[in-house]
Amino acid sequence: MITPKPKVYGRTDRASRQHRISRRVRAVVAATLSVGLAAAALAGCAGGASSGTSGGASSGTSGMNGKTVKMFTWVGNPDEEAQWTAYIDGGKLEDPALSVEFSGPAIGSYYTKLPTQLKGSDAPCIITLQNGQLEPYASALEPLDSYMTKAGIKASDYDPSMITQLSNGGKVYALPYDAEPMVLFYNKSMFAAAGVPAPTVHWTTNDFVTAAKKTTKGNVYGFALGQGIGPVGNFLAANDEEYVSKDGKADLTSPALQKRLQWFINLATVEKVSRPLEASGGQFPDIDQFSNSQAAMLINGTWDMAHEAKAIGANNLGVAVIPSDNGTPHGSIAGTGFAMTKSCGDKAAAFNAISAMTSAKSQQAVAKSRSQVPARADSLDAWKSSTGAEPAAVVKILTENGRVGVSATNGDKINTLFTQYEVNGFSGKSTAAQILQDVRNGVGQ
Amino acid sequence: MTSVTLPPSAAPGLQGPQKKRTKTAITARSWQGWLFVAPGLLGLVLFIIVPLVGSLALGFFKYSLLGGGQFTGFDNFIHLVHDPLFINSVVVTTIFVVAYTPLNIMLSLAMALWLNTRLVGKTWLRVIFLIPALSPMVANAAVFRLLLQKDGAMNGALAGIGIGPIPWLSNGSWALGAIILVSLWQSFGYNMIVLGAGLDSVNPDLLAAARIDGAGAFRRFRSVTLPLLSPALFFTSVLTVIGAWQVFIQAYIITGGGPGQSTTTIMMYLYQSGFTYDQLGYASAMAAILFIIIAITTLIQVWGQKKWVFYD
Numbered sequence: 233m234i235t236p237k238p239k240v241y242g243r244t245d246r247a248s249r250q251h252r253i254s255r256r257v258r259a260v261v262a263a264t265l266s267v268g269l270a271a272a273a274l275a276g277c278a279g280g281a282s283s284g285t286s287g288g289a290s291s292g293t294s295g296m297n298g299k300t301v302k303m304f305t306w307v308g309n310p311d312e313e314a315q316w317t318a319y320i321d322g323g324k325l326e327d328p329a330l331s332v333e334f335s336g337p338a339i340g341s342y343y344t345k346l347p348t349q350l351k352g353s354d355a356p357c358i359i360t361l362q363n364g365q366l367e368p369y370a371s372a373l374e375p376l377d378s379y380m381t382k383a384g385i386k387a388s389d390y391d392p393s394m395i396t397q398l399s400n401g402g403k404v405y406a407l408p409y410d411a412e413p414m415v416l417f418y419n420k421s422m423f424a425a426a427g428v429p430a431p432t433v434h435w436t437t438n439d440f441v442t443a444a445k446k447t448t449k450g451n452v453y454g455f456a457l458g459q460g461i462g463p464v465g466n467f468l469a470a471n472d473e474e475y476v477s478k479d480g481k482a483d484l485t486s487p488a489l490q491k492r493l494q495w496f497i498n499l500a501t502v503e504k505v506s507r508p509l510e511a512s513g514g515q516f517p518d519i520d521q522f523s524n525s526q527a528a529m530l531i532n533g534t535w536d537m538a539h540e541a542k543a544i545g546a547n548n549l550g551v552a553v554i555p556s557d558n559g560t561p562h563g564s565i566a567g568t569g570f571a572m573t574k575s576c577g578d579k580a581a582a583f584n585a586i587s588a589m590t591s592a593k594s595q596q597a598v599a600k601s602r603s604q605v606p607a608r609a610d611s612l613d614a615w616k617s618s619t620g621a622e623p624a625a626v627v628k629i630l631t632e633n634g635r636v637g638v639s640a641t642n643g644d645k646i647n648t649l650f651t652q653y654e655v656n657g658f659s660g661k662s663t664a665a666q667i668l669q670d671v672r673n674g675v676g677q
Numbered sequence: 678m679t680s681v682t683l684p685p686s687a688a689p690g691l692q693g694p695q696k697k698r699t700k701t702a703i704t705a706r707s708w709q710g711w712l713f714v715a716p717g718l719l720g721l722v723l724f725i726i727v728p729l730v731g732s733l734a735l736g737f738f739k740y741s742l743l744g745g746g747q748f749t750g751f752d753n754f755i756h757l758v759h760d761p762l763f764i765n766s767v768v769v770t771t772i773f774v775v776a777y778t779p780l781n782i783m784l785s786l787a788m789a790l791w792l793n794t795r796l797v798g799k800t801w802l803r804v805i806f807l808i809p810a811l812s813p814m815v816a817n818a819a820v821f822r823l824l825l826q827k828d829g830a831m832n833g834a835l836a837g838i839g840i841g842p843i844p845w846l847s848n849g850s851w852a853l854g855a856i857i858l859v860s861l862w863q864s865f866g867y868n869m870i871v872l873g874a875g876l877d878s879v880n881p882d883l884l885a886a887a888r889i890d891g892a893g894a895f896r897r898f899r900s901v902t903l904p905l906l907s908p909a910l911f912f913t914s915v916l917t918v919i920g921a922w923q924v925f926i927q928a929y930i931i932t933g934g935g936p937g938q939s940t941t942t943i944m945m946y947l948y949q950s951g952f953t954y955d956q957l958g959y960a961s962a963m964a965a966i967l968f969i970i971i972a973i974t975t976l977i978q979v980w981g982q983k984k985w986v987f988y989d
Contacts, residue, residue, distance in 0.1 A: 344952045347742035368955060372743050451828060510826060510846035511935035513818075513928075645954050652935035659847040659936065670937065674762055 294577035295357030308338025322594030357576035363397035364639030406569030408607035413563035413630035431552035440555035444505035447528035456518035456527035469564035482640035494664035508658035563630025735961035753962035785868035818930035849939025875909030
């Protein structure tokens with residue numbers, strides 16, 4: 233069968249075929265580009281809509297979703313999700329129209345992802361910062377002093393140690409929602425089974441080691457060791473010792489640090505009351521051990537109470553002071569605050585959300601529902617009435633003897649190297665002195 | 678199909694209009710060619726060239742993601758040469774590349790040869806061995822972290838045959854060995870499939886001829902199969918070496934770079950510098966050095982292929 237060729241005047245067959253192909257290609261490309269551009273335009277419109285519809289200019293909607301304030305925080309598990317929901321619900325007691333949405337990674341990667349979020353085209357309006365974490369991010373945050381003055385909020389309403397830790401250059405950058413001492417959690421039934429009496433608020437280091445020995449059985453250890461320099465720092469703080477100066481300089485030659493690190497390592501290698509630390513990309517093997525009843529004791533902040541109560545049973549969870557050599561415990565106060573980003577499109581709404589979530593009404597509600605120690609003095613009674621006598625007594629003495637923890641300016645690098653090198657102590661390859669020397673070499677000290 | 682254009686001297690009568698038409702045709706064809714490669718080219722420029730140049734440029738700055746940048750010339754590169762942590766990471770990564778690459782190729786080749794025999798269910802076995810390569814590295818690494826703990830399942834299994842316990846995660850040498858083993862488990866399946874395809878394309882007549890000539894199994898493998906498989910071996914070895922220089926997830930998830938610095942690879946230290954210590958300029962300088970190392974290694978492989986790779 234012969235297919236008639238279309239007539240093309242003034243061209244050879246090959247040239248006309250090429251011309252037709254060329255035309256088809258152009259048509260296809262034009263159509264594709266049109267569809268692509270249309271899709272891009274639609275995507276752009278959709279993006280604009282999802283960033284908020286209340287404003288006009290894009291700068292007015294950055295970090296907002298309509299009238300909802302976007303918050304970037306750590307949301308690593310359902311318990312943390314419940315915590316943020318509790319603060320938002322608490323804020324609604326102060327401002328019923330409050331609308332905040334939150335998202336974020338687990339705490340382990342939160343500070344790694346935070347800079348990218350803050351530099352992104354749709355940075356959140358609110359972020360959360362723990363004590364000691366403000367300094368690197370201060371340049372991307374809005375000082376809150378003028379907003380506080382305008383709203384009649386005084387810094388003195390909040391725990392002074394937390395306000396100090398959430399301030400930079402004399403300016404307040406975040407308002408705290410909790411001010412929680414580091415405490416020692418213990419498993420009551422394990423203590424009872426081993427015939428160990430409940431710890432008192434004057435527990436000594438010797439009492440602690442004795443209890444740990446008695447509760448160690450097979451693969452269940454008396455005490456869960458945490459990774460990094462923080463867990464060693466807890467024992468330093470309990471003994472009123474410090475290796476970081478007030479200007480943030482870490483002294484890695486500190487005899488106190490070396491002594492406590494060696495003692496910490498000996499818990500596993502000499503006393504055999506702890507599982508030796510191994511190299512791991514994981515963050516909190518100690519919490520996992522305690523929550524799974526693989527260890528009788530754990531050191532963490534009171535913010536972990538709700539989670540541990542759920543894991544091992546509220547009636548089974550005991551709270552004690554971190555032991556000290558002379559039985560006079562010193563609390564290391566830690567906590568978190570809400571900060572506002574400079575790029576926030578609606579700063580008034582963001583500050584309103586922060587003040588509502590840190591208001592007395594909110595903190596009292598959360599103190600009752602989640603046992604978190606509030607950062608406001610006027611909310612402490614609500615916490616004491618909702619938690620038992622034991623945690624209240626522990627927090628009282630730790631707060632009275634509380635000390636403001638100072639973070640080293642190059643704390644991230646020190647902690648990373650410390651985490652890597654301390655494993656050599658547990659394997660017997662290095663002493664505490666060698667580990668600290670290795671860390672010093674790494675940070676160039 | 679190719680078109681032949683006669684030179685003007687050979688076809689004087691066609692010189693005028695024919696010349697014009699040919700030029701038009703070539704131009705149109707050329708335009709079409711560019712159009713067809715445009716999507717790929719656009720992707721290459723946007724996602725490879727621009728980030729590469731941007732990363733290289735950042736290497737000349739002291740750059741913080743939050744604090745902005747400050748031009749520092751070659752300071753980052755000079756600092757790298759004197760940084761013991763970086764030098765250590767280069768040594769660790771080199772050990773990994775040198776140990777992992779031949780092990781991977783040998784294991785993949787052995788498995789491909791085994792699966793090239795008259796084995797029952799070899800298709801299913803191919804799929805099973807490929808599964809680790811298809812599953813997410815992060816999830817695999819997280820599982821291996823648990824398996825390799827002192828009281829983990831790996832030591833439990835070894836204890837059953839009277840071995841161990843092995844300090845997989847508390848001794849530097851064992852930790853690097855563990856990273857190599859996990860990497861092998863994860864990725865040998867891909868090379869196995871490529872080499873298997875290469876084996877399938879070996880002409881059976883050549884093997885039959887060698888057999889008739891009295892060549893034994895080993896001689897047939899060395900003198901017939903291996904030369905014919907050399908293009909596939911070259912391809913897999915180049916990709917394996919490139920991947921090995923960039924090893925990251927295994928160390929990040931399983932060991933966190935420890936114990937000490939024993940598993941801190943270049944990529945691991947690059948990540949720590951860029952995203953934990955907020956030294957993006959320094960990390961970018963590191964990336965540039967890594968790029969150069971990979972480029973040189975690949976060039977050596979490409980030059981070296983002339984001696985051992987045979988194309989039909």
